[in-house]
Structures are given as structure tokens and as C-alpha cells.
Amino acid sequence: MSYCCKCGNKLIKKEHKNDGLIPYCSKCGEFRFPVFSAACSMVVMNPDKNKILLIQQYGKKRNVLVAGYINKGENAEDAVKREVKEETGIDVYNIKYNNSEYFEPTNTLMLNFSCVAKSEDLSGINNEIDKAEWFSFNEAKENIMPDGSAQRFLDFFLDHFI
């Protein structure tokens, strides 16, 4: 960030008492900490931990991971539980951090977690989801949308945690 988000003035670096050199607007007289959105994306495993849930959304015929924005004031782990529940009706536990990726077009930091579903029942998927399906690890690798963050998160998870 190099310009003030409120007045457009060029920012300088100024010593902040707790955080070292931070962008500062001398016109507003305020520090401008980085501003971005945060989202979570989930490698959801079935109760036996041998399948992964992939979904199709918004009329697109491509398999991705369940994902959603983290609300202001919300812990990432709570967002994981809430988003999976809202989108699929499934409760998850054993939430573990996997990897992250910054997505420039929406200025969003995507945090990926793995979690375990309490049920494989997909009858509660909401109407934002066109299709949800459990895949074996190998099938998930083959069927996930190529070259996107979902694929990179899934590969990272399967390479490092399985």
C-alpha cells in the first residue's frame, strides 16, 4: 500500500510504538495498516478420512473446495465451521491449518484448512451449490479444477499431511 485509503495522499513509513515501520499518512495524521479481506477454504474429509468433498457452484462445471469469507471479528476456525455448515449442512471438527494464498483480484488472503465431517450426508446442501460429491483422495486430485488455488491447496495437503 502506498497511498492513503481515505485521502489519497502518498504514505510515508513511520515508526509505530509496537509494530516498527508502518505506512503513515501525514495529512490524516494516522497510521494505515494493510487492509485486505480474509477467506477460508476447506479440504473437508469424510468421517473415515479417506474421501474429500468437492463442490460445483454458480453454474460452473468445475470441482472446487468449499470456501467463504471470514467475517470481521470472527476466528478463522469458526468461519470454517460456519461456512461448511451453511453450504453443506455438515458439522466439521478437527480443523487444522494447511496453507495460504493471496488472491490479488479481490485483495483477499485465502487461508486453507483441513477438517473432518461428522457425516457424509449431503442432503442438506444449500441452493448456492449445484453439486457436492465425495471423492477418494486420488479421484479428488484428478477431478479438482486444474491450476487454481483449490488444486494447489489440495496438493499441498495431500503431500504434507497424508
Ligand SMILES: [Zn+2]
Ligand atoms: Zn490520508
